[in-house]
Amino acid sequence: MDTTPHSAAAPATVPPRSAVACAECDLYPLCLPRGLSREQQAVFCNCIRQRRRLGRGEVLYHAGQPARSIYAVRSGTLKTYMLSAGGEEIVEGFHLPGELVGLEALAQEQRDDFAVALEAVEYCEIRVGEMLRWLPKIASLQRDLPAVVARRLAAGRRQASVHNRLEARRRVAAFIADLACRSARGPVAGGELKLGMDRRDIANYLGMTIETVSRSLHRLQNEGLLKVHGKRLAIPDHAVLAELAGIGSA
Amino acid sequence: MDTTPHSAAAPATVPPRSAVACAECDLYPLCLPRGLSREQQAVFCNCIRQRRRLGRGEVLYHAGQPARSIYAVRSGTLKTYMLSAGGEEIVEGFHLPGELVGLEALAQEQRDDFAVALEAVEYCEIRVGEMLRWLPKIASLQRDLPAVVARRLAAGRRQASVHNRLEARRRVAAFIADLACRSARGPVAGGELKLGMDRRDIANYLGMTIETVSRSLHRLQNEGLLKVHGKRLAIPDHAVLAELAGIGSA
DNA sequence: AGGCGATTTTGATCGAGGTCAATTTACATG
């Protein structure tokens, strides 16, 4: 049942199995800026707090709190959301292992959103202040930091353009396909996918109601594109699902 | 009628009136990194091509083209859009004086979207390659560059969360209010606003049809929130409009 | 195992907005 890639017999200094290896993390260029001497690496690590943990439902940060860090998910799932004027949750996104959360800390003094763990989460924390202090010393970081943020920006655009103007069923399909791609480092063979979030979260993310989410999943199942058992999904053919969502080959 | 701040008696070397002063530009921290000696400024300007122009309908860049520059609008309006699988325009945004376009160049080799001028446009071009070469020399730029990108990221999030889950009329109201805030450096006294884009562009931006845009504008006019004369709008009370859009005081 | 609360599913109804179509307005051109 262990789906972790190449995890056997890690040296003692390297953190144990589970979670995502640093090399596969979005944060890689930040955590381990290239061209760093061994001593530099050691010092740079001062601005990283590794292997912190959250239990299900625990908050990583909340609106109003000073925004001093960027976080990298190593295992588990985070949800970030804002509150609308009416107090409704507007889910910004779900954040899987290898992904970054809280990049706004680079631009804002205070958080304007919330981040909570949907399940047990392991993460690294990078304190922005410290990192910025190191910036003048590390040329690769100077280039990678803007690039990382810009990549999120581009991804966000694509995402947003899809979310609007897609009929509910396709929107759900796109969501599942996207999630499958991002989790477990690409679509898993069997197509097994365990959702960390409940229907309400999905609805608040996609901008529709839980009923419509449920019905959409049901329809996708009837069409043979999906097997739904609560939060446990199976994706027979990932390509077909992606194509329905318009992420296919044109 | 001259609303440009502190513009009197500029030295001969400074570009003339019209357009946005550098100090009000999003790009300010990039164009004129702080703590630069006069000579450094001169050299840094090598990566900036100033005061370029586009006529109405001309393209700044298009998908597939190498992404080597970031652009700052100085006057006029740019539209950026992607093409959906079906060949439909998906408008990402409208870009007014003082705003940046094409930040994705920091992360991607190629453009995946299009940028065209909706009217005569004056802009500056920053060649990313050159800028990155200067990065190690300019500490302030090292900090400002990620911050600028992150600010856009945060703004995009807020935007997206509003765009979904708002009824058509409010969505249009939000669009107009936003545009009014951004243009002419904040809501102008009389509330006069000249739209650079046509109804189709607005529809493709907001994810609805031109008919619904038209009807929404009409309704907003009936309710006294707007005066519509083609592309010429008048906003009697900007606060009321913003409140309807949910950007009000809670 | 049993039972309770929360989540999810399913059903019935209604309305906002999409679609199709016709009309009017704006604008460029001879």
Add this chain to the structure above:
DNA sequence: CATGTAAATTGACCTCGATCAAAATCGCCT
């Protein structure tokens, strides 16, 4: 000034998804 074309408005109709309500299922706790 007339005219032709594209943009914008207006109207009629219909569909998809929201809403309200009820039933079923899951997960958790003792």
